[in-house]
Amino acid sequence: MQGIDVRRPSSDLPGLDLSMSPLDLSLQIRHGHNDVPFLVAVPSDDPSGPELTELPTGDQLIHADTWYFVDVEQTMRLSSQLEAHQIRLGSTLSDQAWLWLLWQQDLEVVDSKTHPAINTAAASGTDDGVPVPEIAGRLYPYQTDGYGKLLRLNHQGIGCLLADEMGLGKTLQVIATLAAVRDTGPSLVVCPASTMSNWLRELRRFAPQLSCLEHRGQFRSGSPATLRLYDVVVTTYETLNRDIFMFEATKWSIVALDEAQYIKNGSTSRSQNVKRLPRVQGIAVSGTPIENSLTDLWSISEFVAPQFLPKFEDFCAQFPDETWAAKEVGRRVAPLTIRRTVDQVADDLPERTDTYFPIHCGGPLAHEYQSILTAGESPLATVTRLRVACASLVPEKLDALGSILEGAFARNDKVIIFAPFTETIDGLLTHARQNFPGIFVEKIDGRTNVRDRQKIIDEFTGYGEHAILVLNPRAAGVGINIQAANVVVHWSPEWNPAIIDQASARAYRRGQAKPVFVYYFYFEQTVEEYMIDKLSGKRELSAAGLTAATDTPEISELKSMLSMSPVEDSDES
Template sequence: MKANWIIYNNHLALQDGKNVYHPNASDIYSLLSKDDCEKQFNINCENPTVDLPNIRFSKLGSSLHIRLNNNECGEIICNIEAKRKGTYIPVDVLEGTIIDQCVYNNTWFYLSGNTLQVQEILENVGIKGNGRISTRQYLKLIELELLNGTRLLDNEVEISCIKNTIDNNEQVPSTLKATLFPYQRTGFLWIKRMLDDCNGCILGDEMGLGKTMQVITEMLSLKARYEVPMLVVAPISLLVNWQRECAKFAPTLHTAVHYGQNRIGNYKELLNYDVVITSYTTVVSDIHMLNMIRWKFVALDEAQSIKNPFSARARACKKLNRERSIAVSGTPFENHITDIWSLIDFVQPGLLGSLESYQEVITDDVSGGKRIEPILSPLMIRRLVADVAKDLPEKVVSTQALQMSENECHEYDRYLTSLKNSVESDKINLGMLQQLRIYCTHPYAVSEDKGFGDPAEVSIKYQRFCEIVEEIVSREEKIIVFTSYKNMFEVFKRDIPNRFGIQLWAINGETPVAERQEIVDRFNGLSGSAMLILNPRAAGTGLNITGANHVVHYNLEWNPALEDQSSARAYRRGQKKTVFIYRLYYTGTVEQVVNERIERKRDIASSAVIGNDGQSQDRADILRALELIPSIRN
């Protein structure tokens, strides 16, 4: 029995009953010169022109290219095509193998030149046929084209379409004790899809948009699938804040802070927790112990911390034994194109090859940025405040609980012991806690030493403050900072202009009243970033400072009304932007008591409860402050 020649999709094939065979171009050419039957695949067949007399057989071949675009659902589609007389013709790929001959408009032709090269690319990326491919496969194709200069890719993919393909019917975990804004829900669903699809991504939303909340939601989703334990790596200043945010919004997550001299020493103990929260410095020192665990998920907060690929923290974080990775940063690209390489190398290890090969083809300029964009954009979701303004309330308050360093803990304990020894319990009052409150602003604020080093090196709170300011300055926006203490004004004045290159003004009780509005007018009228330091009692009322939409309460006040009046300098009529208010305080210190007192009074006010004169509660607050001793281990 003879097999018959047929047109199968876009190529010639042999059919023998129910069996279909796919000869290559060389086989077909050898038959074109034969008049008698030949054996192919151990079956008899005629010259193809016998069964297909209307087909013209061309002796000119065509080269291949890979076309990438989106379908109507936004999914990424990959097609292998041949270009012939200005027309792109689909090429069949069966089970990962390119059929190196085509039929188009009754003309048969062979594929020449680069077929083996394209075949190698498909095998490298794991593409078995034309049609939908994963984001990971798309990224690998782009990387091969970018670093190898193959010029085989015709990329027509709209990245915005990729980000619109999430399943909006999917539910947020019921264990989340919060309601997400629409863009946060979109962010969570995108993160979930990216981690499922290619195991890593970058969350690059601007500061104030709730990146932590989106990551916590994903951690709840992973826990529901028993994908634990998970690891969060963050600056020291944010460790306790991560733990408190989890406790508040995801109480089913069992967390532990792994940091400090008394941190957990046996990796098996870490397995008792859903989420372990640690610092970059601890990852460096404990990398061998941490790598005894296969982490289901690793999140780097303030991931610009690994932008220098040669740093110890970058090297250690990339060694972490993990299944999924997310880099969280409001400023994912700060100075150099290597920043991007380092972040992508964490979330997609090896995707961009070595740093040396990357730098050979990606220049540190606008042109380099354009070349890396097709890889960066699919891997990163980034929303600006202006993009989601309709979803945001007029005011966003971020209370950030911070943990003192070991040195700060010891010094605070010394002040606390001295205070306890110097007063009688029946004579204590709020004013006696002043020294503790001043120390909580900064060690320099109480030091008699006139020397002045880097204030960020000796204060966790100041470190966090600088991180906030850095992102605000990158957005060229203005900041109002409230602090009650004169010595803290001096720290700001000496450090901020040099560190960030911005103008700084100050208004406190020594500033003549006649000059205060003039200072505000200059601040409001300045284009770009600037900072205005205010004493809440001297400048907490009366002034209209709508030129700034960021307010930092560097130290909290006992009276919540004073804090609210201060915030209202920016959050008032005439303000055209969402106002972001940051409240910083140390846990385990008098500042924790101040925060608890503020929250309690706000709860009372919101419930319209009229209470007593507060003196008995003042005493209880003081006694509570005297009991608290800061610890680096929670």
């Protein structure tokens, strides 16, 4: 056999076929009942060969009708590596072992299950025997599965990326887990200032037995000992940065990061400080864990499971921003990822109708548009000015809005309008109050005090008749629930589809009882039409884990947008 003298195992087995090369083994992860993973060894060059649940102990192996010569040195090395991590062939893999296997560079490991890219990766299996969540509310079955996995990972000292699609109740799954570990020490929730009131409200509602501390403002405690007196401390990213000396003086049971894309840049002080926190488990909560690049996911995963990832430079070299790389990263982070989409699990949500509303751009706006095009400014500055012009309160868009509002109010529906610019928001507020006197009309944008935002939403929700809420999608497009509204109007498109989808999900989420209508306004033959046309392609990339959806367009896209003009079309009409 290739110059190696091997004694035939027995003359009584004349029917054996002789393998002409040594048995070179690779590892394969299989998935059994409830998608539970286990490990087997198979020949590297013959996946249909023997499926071993024990490594050979000698220099020969007979399987079925084939006699194999065993590379003893390889099997001993493999056995030593697996034993060091308490991994046995044929036995159920812990999440920790599964994760370790997937990130090993010196082991050939194949996962028999095809995991989609990160943005569609599903949670693995159902956890039997999970303690009943101690919350004042009912979890949906998929939320119970998510809670079970969060708790199981906690017991193994591993973090989790909770990346369920917007509207599926990520906050409630985290609260159930916080309640389950209350006896193991204090936990910390870090969130944007805009979602802090919602976290405190949900904690009081669903887990009143937990003692909670709101740590922010000039009167916050300066003693680390005070933080340890509470079951849950809730703070903002900004306050954490200022008080990092206090927070790192406590060993936290759970550190949960809401809108975890806030730490996508690993070089920022915000990202580095949260990763310094002593913790049993880090939970990253984000419906959009990858916004611009796969490196976003590296930074989040470094918080969740730092012991498994390669160094940043090695990660960048190994996983460029391409679809195949997104799928490979999705496969490798599957053990610590929970990701379900609305289509997969929320079959009880009402019908949703999305309508694109093209509007003819004519008259003064068309000529203002052409004037901006020829002003000679930089491409990005020109596009920004064109967007502002298209977002102004011109009669064409106001007429379209009026028809939608009249229909909504005839059904006694409530309406939320998303607009990107301050001047537009103020104009819409004035217009609504003048044309619909006596009804509730309010706004939330960057100028709204974060403490007042939930109060405004509560008033909007409790108002007995139809109402209007005008919102900036960046200030109020994440972390808040507005199921009282079932009509959503996007006054202008956004370059990043995640911003639009997150904004729409404020109304189309668990708890919505009415059919939801989402309208997208855009002017034809303008930058707005170009942005709308690009949305579907960007969503396809997003499904592969690559949003390719930065907040600003690339040079080639700028040139394409600047080649469009409504003037010729307007003159012909």
